[in-house]
Amino acid sequence: MVDIINSSTIQAPSDGVSQGLYEESSSQQGTVGALRELADGRRFRYAYFNAATAAGRLVSPVLANTCLVETNDIVVAAYAAGTTDIQITLASKSANAFDGGYLHITDDAGEGYNYRIKESSATDATTSGKVDITLYDGLVVALATTSDIAITGSLWNQVMGASSGTNYIVSGVTARVMQASYYGWVQTTGVATILSDAAVAAGDNLTLGDDGTIVGAVQTKDAETEVLIGQALFAPDDTGYVGVRLYGIE
16 A cells, blocks of 8 residues: 555646655655646656655755766676667666666767666676666667766655755755655745755845755855855745745756
């Protein structure tokens, strides 16, 4: 039996996900990353949560779990153009970690191409640490065992409260309180409510807070190197929640 908590559907879904915007579910109800757009311009993405997260918090994927930095010579075999199933050598990776992510060919044969990942397996110890990857589209240019690759994980897979120290690729705002290992929606565009960890004035450009003890909060942007989240719509209490017009996430 599917465990869905606090059912509340704002509008009939058109994104293939029956789950309401203020629901959380212990079982997957649609494709992670599915987009829902409302008539007022707000946009939401369907996400899987790696850790419990409060409402009104910025979230980020856990990069260590879903991404792969540029790596040399781990493509197991030569793969011809048109191939959708490839295998890479990887010491440890859980099943579905790369689902919905992107395979970048960074050097040598096939370089410059980018492919979306449909499915990925767990590391198979019986084949000396191999991970199977299925792509949505076939390779345009053949890969060689010397091809260098990197993987960007789905922005909405294994998310948790964003932190300026580690997980800082902001991908949305929680629509409700979420439990770990549950599925729910995060907002990416439009008017949202987000926790502030410092004084904010109406009209301020906002960034991910760097308080260090509060994850997923915003503060006033004061350096060009800081990620842009959106614009404050009013001045909240110094540690209260602020209305934000999101325009730096999606």
